[in-house]
């Protein structure tokens with residue numbers, strides 16, 4: 042399909058008038074869903090609907106919400122707020138985009154009580170839909186069904202030990218394994234990733250679990266760039282840790298490692314733990330997270346022969362990252378945003394297919410670009426967060442729970458994975474590359490965009506310059522030049538950090554014609570977003586769309602600044 046058939050951006054908001062459905066374009070799946078009964082689900086307790094609240098919703102509640110008809114209480118409010126007509130139920134929009142969400146939901150709702158064997162029927166449905174991972178994991182909706190079918194991934198007895206593989210390269214912090222969950226007769230496998238620590242001093246994984254579960258998970262519904270956290274585990278003994286660490290170090294079964302004992306005998310599943318307990322044998326804590334196949338890190342694509350694959354996508358890739366970071370800037374800083382902590386997920390593998398991204402700004406503008414990659418930010422262990430609804434934030438955790446606990450002695454959890462997170466709490470003179478996770482730092486996450494260069498000679502002393510040069514010697518676009526140097530001057534003090542600068546700098550549409558010294562400075566995530574928005578349309582028109590000309594548009598994604606959940610709409 043040619044790009045000339047792309048959606049009309051000016052009318053983007055009014056075209057998609059049913060915003061809450063499950064998006065499928067497989068009729069068989071709808072039939073299979075007719076077999077989905079929820080009758081067996083346990084009754085549930087409910088919790089506040091604040092996106093930032095810390096409490097868990099039970100599985101049955103989730104399913105109930107998902108399967109109840111499109112007239113659930115939240116939806117009309119959202120429609121009214123956006124001024125979108127309530128009466129329209131069209132399933133086929135003018136541009137060939139098919140949307141079947143509300144129809145599907147109503148059918149599920151009508152049938153839910155009739156059925157006798159929900160697990161089997163859910164399995165049928167997933168078997169049909171999940172042949173294509175696009176519909177299951179990356180695009181959000183089926184993730185919930187999968188989780189339910191696999192009992193929230195709490196039953197490690199469902200993991201097939203023959204196919205546990207290692208993920209990522211050797212790390213100073215820990216190891217990550219891919220766990221395949223299977224159910225007899227299901228006909229498909231749900232993959233997850235388990236992340237464990239290498240030593241007590243490694244970044245504390247209970248903190249990463251807490252922020253994932255309570256802060257990031259709700260955001261996964263709004264922005265496709267975040268990764269969901271499923272569960273918390275603890276090794277039952279040091280011996281069990283040894284077995285898994287060896288398995289990982291030897292490259293899993295493929296690398297000649299011995300098959301591990303059933304995981305449920307090695308790991309205890311927990312829902313939470315007291316903060317002070319997270320300081321005891323912290324290397325025994327593991328977290329289970331959403332897994333993506335077909336992913337490579339952004340760093341991987343900076344190898345000389347790989348860079349051409351993403352060169353034309355650079356504005357879109359950065360927009361996927363910095364649009365949410367700008368929106369969240371007062372309540373969230375990643376603090377470890379480098380090229381290895383951004384994964385590029387290719388939902389369609391190597392097929393020449395793309396998703397048309399539509400970012401609906403508060404101003405009414407729609408930023409639109411095609412992409413074969415969905416960015417995924419990972420590694421939340423050093424993040425600052427402030428969850429107003431739950432009255433919780435990083436500072437409070439460190440000051441109220443970690444520092445006073447005898448289990449976390451000495452020095453505010455210094456030996457238990459809290460050395461970075463504690464920032465200046467224990468020692469006010471500490472200065473570790475401006476990482477102060479007790480406060481947000483709007484400038485720190487520029488580390489990623491600042492690293493899209495080989496090196497910036499003048500900014501470093503010779504020692505740092507050599508270290509930097511060694512670390513970035515795989516970036517071959519133009520030595521010494523940042524990819525965005527034509528458009529702005531990115532100000533970043535050091536390779537690993539920079540102090541917060543809150544004041545914004547006005548960006549210029551004419552920046553490419555200005556001398557280097559006169560190009561607008563980019564000093565924080567708000568500047569990055571403005572810089573990208575100033576130039577993205579021209580870049581997309583002249584560069585990105587040239588790459589995707591002749592590719593097939595496989596889906597349309599809508600992401601909203603106003604707080605609504607994102608949507609994926611499959612294209613016929």
Ligand SMILES: Nc1ncnc2c1ncn2[C@@H]1O[C@H](COP(=O)(O)OP(=O)(O)OP(=O)(O)O)[C@@H](O)[C@H]1O
Nearest residue numbers: 208209212213214215217234331332333381419420
């Ligand atoms: N959800 C995921 N899906 C697929 N692969 C993943 C996922 N999470 C992590 N990985 C792989 O595992 C690697 C390490 O993950 P992560 O960065 O979270 O751990 P880490 O111990 O902090 O690593 P490091 O210290 O090297 O940054 C990633 O670079 C990636 O290759």
Ligand SMILES: [Mg+2]
Nearest residue numbers: 381382419420
């Ligand atoms: Mg990492």
